[in-house]
Amino acid sequence: MATDNLRNTDASRPLVELKDIRKSFGGVKAVDGVSVNLYPGEVVALLGHNGAGKSTLMKMLAGAYPIDAGDTLIAGEKVNIRTPAEAQAQGIETIYQTLALADNLDSVANLFLGREKMTAWNTLDDHFMEVQARKVFQRLNKNFSNIRIPVRRLSGGQRQVVAISRALYFNARILIMDEPCAALGPEETAMVGRLVKQLKDDGVGIFLITHDMPDVFSLSDRLAVMKNGKLVGTYRTADVTEDEVLGMIIAGKRPEGKAQAPHAITAATGATGATGATVTATA
Ligand SMILES: Nc1ncnc2c1ncn2[C@@H]1O[C@H](COP(=O)(O)OP(=O)(O)OP(=O)(O)O)[C@@H](O)[C@H]1O
Numbered sequence: 001m002a003t004d005n006l007r008n009t010d011a012s013r014p015l016v017e018l019k020d021i022r023k024s025f026g027g028v029k030a031v032d033g034v035s036v037n038l039y040p041g042e043v044v045a046l047l048g049h050n051g052a053g054k055s056t057l058m059k060m061l062a063g064a065y066p067i068d069a070g071d072t073l074i075a076g077e078k079v080n081i082r083t084p085a086e087a088q089a090q091g092i093e094t095i096y097q098t099l100a101l102a103d104n105l106d107s108v109a110n111l112f113l114g115r116e117k118m119t120a121w122n123t124l125d126d127h128f129m130e131v132q133a134r135k136v137f138q139r140l141n142k143n144f145s146n147i148r149i150p151v152r153r154l155s156g157g158q159r160q161v162v163a164i165s166r167a168l169y170f171n172a173r174i175l176i177m178d179e180p181c182a183a184l185g186p187e188e189t190a191m192v193g194r195l196v197k198q199l200k201d202d203g204v205g206i207f208l209i210t211h212d213m214p215d216v217f218s219l220s221d222r223l224a225v226m227k228n229g230k231l232v233g234t235y236r237t238a239d240v241t242e243d244e245v246l247g248m249i250i251a252g253k254r255p256e257g258k259a260q261a262p263h264a265i266t267a268a269t270g271a272t273g274a275t276g277a278t279v280t281a282t283a
């Protein structure tokens with residue numbers, strides 16, 4: 001895949017550096033000077049109340065909204081991501097809160113949406129896409145077989161499989177998950193958890209937006225809390241309690257006597273970053 005080489009990333013260097021990022025909608029400062037880093041093999045939970053600016057910050061990284069001000073560095077290089085295609089070219093894949101699936105198309109078409117595989121005769125290579133899609137879907141859910149019906153007829157968990165499959169198949173090195181478990185049952189939530197751990201081991205960096213405290217504490221290495229567009233603080237998850245996190249989310253109050261962690265402690269993430277290709281079902 002095009003992004004294979006993007007995974008060979010030094011674990012001691014941030015994959016993503018967002019510096020003093022700003023975005024206003026009319027008079028609303030949705031994101032107001034936020035800086036946050038993400039390292040290979042690391043999960044950073046992005047937390048905050050409704051309207052805190054989490055999705056807006058991630059949409060700028062994903063190329064869905066232009067940045068008003070601030071800098072984005074990917075693997076140490078300053079980039080200007082203006083479209084989702086430019087984000088994808090950097091190895092950034094996004095699973096949106098709304099999943100952003102084309103409801104009338106089937107799962108195979110959704111996996112390859114905008115990145116269709118063509119034959120030498122410039123027709124859609126349906127056979128190739130179906131074989132590849134089946135492989136990647138079944139890795140996530142062995143029982144997922146009705147891949148040729150419109151996705152609007154699938155269950156929430158199956159739709160989630162389709163959305164996550166895009167990130168897997170196209171070899172994301174940076175994954176943004178915006179409330180990936182919000183509409184899922186316990187079994188499907190556990191599946192997402194296992195997948196996050198697998199991607200971490202492969203050196204993928206993950207921004208995880210969630211309101212779910214158990215997910216925060218079981219999946220994230222660090223957490224960054226936003227309130228009213230501003231960053232309250234960034235901490236190692238192991239250094240803070242649930243009450244302290246809730247205090248930051250609700251009152252914008254930083255925990256006393258706790259050191260912030262704007263950078264990962266790389267030894268703790270254990271990322272090798274060199275074996276990313278094992279996740280993908282490439283031909
Ligand atoms: N496209 C838009 N046009 C106008 N205002 C917007 C737009 N997107 C977001 N906003 C505003 O920006 C602020 C931040 O919204 P955002 O969706 O980023 O919050 P969030 O932290 O993701 O919240 P939630 O937990 O509800 O998803 C809110 O005040 C919201 O109303």
Ligand SMILES: [Mg+2]
Pocket residue numbers: 054055056097178
């Ligand atoms: Mg949101």
